[in-house]
Structures are given as C-alpha cells and as structure tokens.
Amino acid sequence: xxQLNQSPQSMFIQEGEDVSMNCTSSSIFNTWLWYKxxxxxxxxxxxxxxxxxxxxSNGRLTAQFGITRKDSFxxxxxxxxxxxxxxxxxxxxxxxxxxxxxxxxxxxxVLP
Amino acid sequence: DSGVTQTPKHLIxxxxxxxTLRCSxxxxxxxVYWYQQSLDQGLQFLIxxxxxxxxxxxxxxERFSAQQFPDLHSELNLSSLELxxxxxxxxxxxxxxGETQYFGPGTRLLVL
Numbered sequence: 001x002x003q004l005n006q007s008p009q010s011m012f013i014q015e016g017e018d019v020s021m022n023c024t025s026s027s028i029f030n031t032w033l034w035y036k037x038x039x040x041x042x043x044x045x046x047x048x049x050x051x052x053x054x055x056x057s058n059g060r061l062t063a064q065f066g067i068t069r070k071d072s073f074x075x076x077x078x079x080x081x082x083x084x085x086x087x088x089x090x091x092x093x094x095x096x097x098x099x100x101x102x103x104x105x106x107x108x109x110v111l112p
Numbered sequence: 113d114s115g116v117t118q119t120p121k122h123l124i125x126x127x128x129x130x131x132t133l134r135c136s137x138x139x140x141x142x143x144v145y146w147y148q149q150s151l152d153q154g155l156q157f158l159i160x161x162x163x164x165x166x167x168x169x170x171x172x173x174e175r176f177s178a179q180q181f182p183d184l185h186s187e188l189n190l191s192s193l194e195l196x197x198x199x200x201x202x203x204x205x206x207x208x209x210g211e212t213q214y215f216g217p218g219t220r221l222l223v224l
Contacts, residue, residue: 042215102155
C-alpha cells in the first residue's frame with residue numbers, strides 16, 4: 001500500500017523561529033491534508049490541498065501541494081509556544097478506495 | 113470543535129471483555145471512519161462506512177466490528193479485549209467526496 005515518509009520526526013526550535021516539515025510518497029495523491037494533534041486529543045485539520053502546485057495559507061501556516069503530486073510541505077512562521085504538538089500529513093489517493101494514508105508525524109517542541 | 117462527537121471519552125475495562133464506542137458524524141456527512149492510535153504510534157485506519165454500508169477496510173482485527181446506523185451514527189465494537197488493544201480510538205467523518213476528514217476527540221481505552 002501507499003507509504004508516506006514524514007520528516008523530520010521531531011524538532012526543537014526557539015520561539016519566533018520558522019519551521020518546515022515535509023511528506024513524500026512513492027504514490028500520487030489527489031489530496032494532501034495537514035493535521036495537528038495535541039496530547040490525548042483528536043487531530044485538528046490545519047490545511048487541505050486539492051491541486052498540484054497549490055499553495056495555501058492559514059494564518060502563520062503555509063502548505064504546498066507538490067507539482068509531482070508525491071509530496072507536500074508545511075511551514076510555520078514565527079513559532080509560538082502553542083504550536084507545540086504533533087503534526088501529521090495525510091494523503092488521499094485517487095480511485096474508489098479513498099482512505100487516508102497518514103505520515104508518522106513530526107513532534108514539534110517550541111522553547112521559550 | 114470539529115462537529116464530530118465520540119463517547120465515552122475514557123473507558124477502562126478488563127481483558128476478555130467487550131466494549132462499544134460511539135461516534136456521531138458532522139451534520140450532513142455520510143462517511144464515518146475509525147482509526148486506532150497506540151502509544152507513540154501513528155493513526156491506523158480500521159474501517160470506513162458510507163451511508164450505512166461498509167466502504168473500506170484497513171487493519172481491523174476480526175475481534176473488532178463496526179456498523180453505521182440509519183441516523184448515520186456509528187459504533188465500533190471491540191470484543192475479547194487484550195492488553196494490546198489499549199489505545200486511542202478516533203472517529204472521523206467526511207462528506208460525499210471524502211476529500212477532507214474531520215476527527216472527533218477520541219475515546220481512550222485502557223484494558224487492564
């Protein structure tokens with residue numbers, strides 16, 4: 001089945017710094033989604049991308065759907081303490097078996 | 113608030129027992145998905161229902177089953193519970209296109 005490689009696995013950054021994480025796949029996806037999960041909570045949708053090349057922002061977050069349709073990245077600018085959490089990418093393939101494939105997550109720690 | 117509700121929030125039970133987890137999708141969403149997230153693990157897709165019918169199956173054990181009722185709420189039944197079944201169980205819902213899934217707050221299951 002499809003596999004998503006998400007990197008980095010974890011990041012420690014200073015408050016105010018910018019952050020970048022990405023996901024790559026061996027398969028083509030029609031949709032890329034980015035979620036944030038706080039401990040013990042459900043993943044919260046941050047950004048959804050539906051077209052190759054699409055660049056979408058949500059406040060300090062920006063995500064792009066790669067031209068090859070096999071990758072996506074998420075940038076967080078000017079990080080703040082509440083950005084702490086696990087960020088997951090997820091891809092939705094074409095076809096009738098439309099089940100999301102999740103990356104393994106990026107654990108983000110923001111140091112004051 | 114994603115609009116997806118799950119009950120109970122926490123569940124503690126013993127090995128060999130059976131439990132039922134409940135999910136109500138967002139208003140208007142026809143698809144319901146169930147995921148399992150073990151400690152330090154990513155989200156593992158279990159099963160999807162669309163308008164009352166099973167649409168896709170993932171890594172769901174034979175001891176687990178699910179159904180979606182006419183009012184579109186869904187239940188995940190876990191039987192003959194084992195210690196390793198302790199995990200967070202999430203429900204997500206999406207519209208007809210299935211492009212974007214919204215997650216509930218999860219049920220934390222602890223099997224002792």
